[in-house]
Amino acid sequence: MPRKALITGITGQDGSYLAEHLLALGYEVHGLIRRVALEEPERRLSRIQHLAGRIQLHAASLESYPSIFHVIKRVDFDELYHLAAQSFVAESFADGFSTMNSNINGTHYVLAALRELRPACRFYFAGSSEMFGTVQASPQNESTPFHPRSPYGISKVAGFHLSTNYREAHGMFCCNGILFNHTGPRRGFEFVTRKITRGAARIKLGLDRELRLGNLDARRDWGHAADYVRAMHLMLQQPEPADFVIATGISHSVRQFCQLAFGELDLDYREFVKIDPQFYRPAEVDLLVGDASKAHRLLGWQPTCTFAELAREMVAADLETLGKTPILAGTG
Numbered sequence: 647m648p649r650k651a652l653i654t655g656i657t658g659q660d661g662s663y664l665a666e667h668l669l670a671l672g673y674e675v676h677g678l679i680r681r682v683a684l685e686e687p688e689r690r691l692s693r694i695q696h697l698a699g700r701i702q703l704h705a706a707s708l709e710s711y712p713s714i715f716h717v718i719k720r721v722d723f724d725e726l727y728h729l730a731a732q733s734f735v736a737e738s739f740a741d742g743f744s745t746m747n748s749n750i751n752g753t754h755y756v757l758a759a760l761r762e763l764r765p766a767c768r769f770y771f772a773g774s775s776e777m778f779g780t781v782q783a784s785p786q787n788e789s790t791p792f793h794p795r796s797p798y799g800i801s802k803v804a805g806f807h808l809s810t811n812y813r814e815a816h817g818m819f820c821c822n823g824i825l826f827n828h829t830g831p832r833r834g835f836e837f838v839t840r841k842i843t844r845g846a847a848r849i850k851l852g853l854d855r856e857l858r859l860g861n862l863d864a865r866r867d868w869g870h871a872a873d874y875v876r877a878m879h880l881m882l883q884q885p886e887p888a889d890f891v892i893a894t895g896i897s898h899s900v901r902q903f904c905q906l907a908f909g910e911l912d913l914d915y916r917e918f919v920k921i922d923p924q925f926y927r928p929a930e931v932d933l934l935v936g937d938a939s940k941a942h943r944l945l946g947w948q949p950t951c952t953f954a955e956l957a958r959e960m961v962a963a964d965l966e967t968l969g970k971t972p973i974l975a976g977t978g
């Protein structure tokens with residue numbers, strides 16, 4: 647019998663990579679999606695279009711306990727990966743209420759339904775390095791205290807504690823991944839890495855003349871999303887549930903990412919990037935860098951993609967999707 651998994655947020659960057667990874671491991675994969683996604687499949691299901699026929703999709707809303715309860719009752723699965731969330735930090739300042747509602751109540755609904763219907767199911771919660779916020783120590787590990795700086799970060803701290811509480815109070819197998827920034831060619835356009843690679847490609851192709859960004863000095867620990875979903879799966883295969891930091895251990899600035907991405911196209915970012923105060927955040931997280939030694943030791947997990955490879959892959963993918971032949975630096 648194949649193992650079975652349910653993924654919330656299967657239409658997103660991580661959900662799509664995780665679905666591919668689990669299918670390759672022989673899993674039967676189910677996804678929970680919003681009904682509206684079924685009405686606009688070309689746009690909303692674009693990241694999982696190539697998996698059509700190999701995964702089963704079920705409509706439910708994170709805002710509706712009955713809809714989640716219904717899917718969890720009807721579908722049979724052994725592992726649940728809860729990735730669905732409002733994940734854009736800047737948006738959480740604009741609409742903190744929606745972020746809290748989806749990210750906290752949505753997580754609580756999933757956990758409560760699991761407890762009722764499938765208490766033996768293994769549960770993964772997508773925690774975030776944004777929970778560290780104003781960092782109390784560097785690099786950050788599983789013992790570093792949280793000091794979130796945004797409604798998004800606060801909602802993830804609450805989800806983390808909810809998941810931990812179901813583990814402690816009800817004996818459920820709940821694991822929290824504390825994932826540092828992870829990106830790749832499937833990243834949403836609003837996040838800074840994709841905004842930069844897409845923007846640089848558009849400038850190279852003559853479609854735009856400038857790219858407007860906010861704080862170029864923020865430092866993040868960026869890895870490839872395809873590497874990070876492997877860690878999610880490994881967490882749920884351990885003998886005991888636990889929490890794990892997943893990171894590369896190396897931080898870079900937004901400016902360095904600009905340098906690399908524009909450099910791939912033989913462009914100097916300083917000629918094209920304009921600072922626009924609208925992209926500054928009311929409270930910034932200046933530096934994140936993770937210590938994933940627990941994951942190395944217990945999960946045997948290692949990242950495989952470097953920062954430069956990440957930028958190169960993303961720029962090449964954006965050039966391709968813009969319908970042009972990639973002409974990369976050093977290739978003539």
Ligand code: G4F
Nearest residue numbers: 733735774775776826827836837838839859860861864925
């Ligand atoms: O790409 P970002 O929007 O990602 P952020 O805020 O670090 O959050 C991402 O990583 C978290 C893990 O740590 C996830 F939990 C979360 O869901 C998300 O995936 O911004 C990165 C940095 C920030 O410091 C921001 O101020 O880039 C800076 N930045 C500068 N200009 C910009 C821009 N960010 C965006 N989105 N757009 C800009 O124009």
